[in-house]
Amino acid sequence: MQSVDLNCDMGESFGTWTMGNDEALMNYISSANIACGFHAGDSTIMRKTALLALQKGVAIGAHPGFPDLQGFGRRNMALSPIEVYDICIYQIGAMINVVKALGTTLHHVKPHGALYNMAAKDARLANAIAQATKDSDTGLIFYGLSGSLLISEAEKIGLQTASEVFADRTYQNDGSLTPRTLANAMIENTEEAVNQVVRMIKDKTVISTDGNIVPIKADTVCIHGDSAHALEFAKALSNKLKAEGLSVKTA
Amino acid sequence: MQSVDLNCDMGESFGTWTMGNDEALMNYISSANIACGFHAGDSTIMRKTALLALQKGVAIGAHPGFPDLQGFGRRNMALSPIEVYDICIYQIGAMINVVKALGTTLHHVKPHGALYNMAAKDARLANAIAQATKDSDTGLIFYGLSGSLLISEAEKIGLQTASEVFADRTYQNDGSLTPRTLANAMIENTEEAVNQVVRMIKDKTVISTDGNIVPIKADTVCIHGDSAHALEFAKALSNKLKAEGLSVKTA
């Protein structure tokens, strides 16, 4: 039976503020990327979210980001590669210990927001995050944008990687994401998004905005947890995957 | 040859601000308690300070504190025991990973400032810090105020402890520290302070402010690193210890 890894950002509440519907979404995913306190999450929420994932049998990943709570780690910040390395060692270490205290182990690392986007196009930043991941635990799987420098830099230093694709984003002829500045960057229709996922997994292709069939490496599919209809989408995707004979299993 | 562990708070700079003279002091101590980013320190300073300790052969400890940069972790904060547990798991985990990335291991944990002082008198807080230490690594040594709940609670759950005494503080008949609110709380004279340390190690006693000889458990001696004459004191103590045939060695 062919399988697909569904990953979702989790634990992005902070203090008394809540975000997303982690408890419900955990039922539909195989990998949880848990915020580590810099862009969202705090030490208490990390523990509660990791425990929830453990109870649901969902693989736990660290989701390090820029030190920017107010901007939710989505604003570019000009950190040097060594600074990026340091904040990743710190955040991944905190997450490893939260998970250890619960009697389990960390499964993967996926950078967040602006850190993810900047490093996808900057080899030095990508290397910094990958090296911090490797120095934390050589067995960790590195989640990054399919076809980007995140994946190639991580592979260069011998990390196992999971190439990430998006259910609700459109793709270009070269396999890259359509920039959000363009009108057709997002797939708003649930059925289209679900079908794109099935094609990506079964055929290892995606249909570009130009209508071409483009090869794509899809080890893990990102589900957005902070949108209003995240849960509905997760359910629809889950039903479709079952109907297609695809199981949901971590990378 | 009898030995004494000299510990010092280290890595308490932050960003572009510096504090203390870590590089010079590292030559005279055996255990460094490195700040973990909540009351002082940041991920870059943690790495640099841990590397320095490693190069000098100084045992590395985590020094978790309250999340209060402006107050340097010295202002009491009403965190619940589980919140204290969570912030300790987080900070100790970050430090463990910094140290792991440098190819070495964490040796001990010593809570900082208001967290240390509050927990010394509050069994639930002491238990929370000790449990977080144990859940991080059962082999970690727990540094806490000699004769306080920090030590007894840590021993209750099976942690190895190091009872901490102070070179520059006076003691009461019951072996407790003279409160800082009293005029005679501090030993300003270097020779007196040095002699107190030698007595504590050799005779396992201290002379109280009333002039009584009081038994005291002294596994580790705290050297303050942020005072103006910290380095001079460290040198004087080092010379005296050598003259007394005592070696400086970690607990």
Added chain:
Amino acid sequence: MQSVDLNCDMGESFGTWTMGNDEALMNYISSANIACGFHAGDSTIMRKTALLALQKGVAIGAHPGFPDLQGFGRRNMALSPIEVYDICIYQIGAMINVVKALGTTLHHVKPHGALYNMAAKDARLANAIAQATKDSDTGLIFYGLSGSLLISEAEKIGLQTASEVFADRTYQNDGSLTPRTLANAMIENTEEAVNQVVRMIKDKTVISTDGNIVPIKADTVCIHGDSAHALEFAKALSNKLKAEGLSVKTA
């Protein structure tokens, strides 16, 4: 026509996280206490919330708190009176400027959470907040717990005050709030809460948990905005006040 001032904490979202239903609640209140960035709120949310209040004709107040985002300013912190003075000057000043940029003026100051509760029982803290309010603008009205040191200390230095009572809290024979640690501290029943407000305004009394009629000074009534049924309560109270011939008007 007799009037009552209904005040509500507002602008307690932070960054991408939202809290409460400010837009809807603004229709039912006369005074908005807007968070100033230390326990909640940020510079952008302050502007948006103040603009909303301005559009709805609601008086704008500053709602300064402890520097503790994660704890939402609800955890006691041991700040000295001068530190409290300084954080209030800072936060009130920021709020005054937000309001000035919108072309209006600040109406009142009400401290938040742990700062409010600690100062209600500590004359030096109460004086620090009141003095910071006066030094910011002698015309500001100082909102504080009815019968507490907040009110008496503010009056001592010549500030106009508004004695605050709570719709959903029960009272003791001496006019003080029933401590939350007691089972009967809260009024869960909407009708009871609404009736208590009407009595406080019309008769200037409250019925204590012992059943006694106790005099109380009620210049302003606090509506909690972060509870699930805040909006329902606000509507019920509004209807009842109209039926009783009471208008809602700022202090």
Added chain:
Amino acid sequence: MQSVDLNCDMGESFGTWTMGNDEALMNYISSANIACGFHAGDSTIMRKTALLALQKGVAIGAHPGFPDLQGFGRRNMALSPIEVYDICIYQIGAMINVVKALGTTLHHVKPHGALYNMAAKDARLANAIAQATKDSDTGLIFYGLSGSLLISEAEKIGLQTASEVFADRTYQNDGSLTPRTLANAMIENTEEAVNQVVRMIKDKTVISTDGNIVPIKADTVCIHGDSAHALEFAKALSNKLKAEGLSVKTA
């Protein structure tokens, strides 16, 4: 008697960490740009620094920066113009109130570090800071890089400006600063730096790195306060200015 305004960044300590030698430097400058708590400074340090300036007869300015304590506001951050406007309204407002509580008024605004540098080249950011300054108080003088968008955007909206030049930086033929990436960006020699200042004030020219005499608008000269020899430089400059018959006076 011709005069020159010497400005210096001040109050850039934080909590228990100190930076610079504000007290000594205040004797040699006419304008203090005081950090507002986002990149450095805190509410207590703001008050103490403003009081010091007041006692020394130095004009007080607000020195707003990015919310990045660890990076000291020197790391570029991708904030939108409205976010920049909001953080400036907030920080300037806090500073205005600190100064009001001391019985005096704010004199100028100068943005800090990465905010200053980014806005010098970005009209929308420059406008955001200038507009926040104007909305805070139309009488504030706006300090910005001579010849940059900071000055032109501020003038466009009617603010009085002070064109800033640097004693220790070299200039290009077009009057712009030599980028720090080039070897000859800095003037290390005190005499050369002092002479450059005198020429800028007296002749309104600067000698470019190519040896050309270039016209420059120099309303205020920036003295760096965080360098090791800041005080020596300030003294040397002060002596030279006196010898040249130039008085030090705020813009």
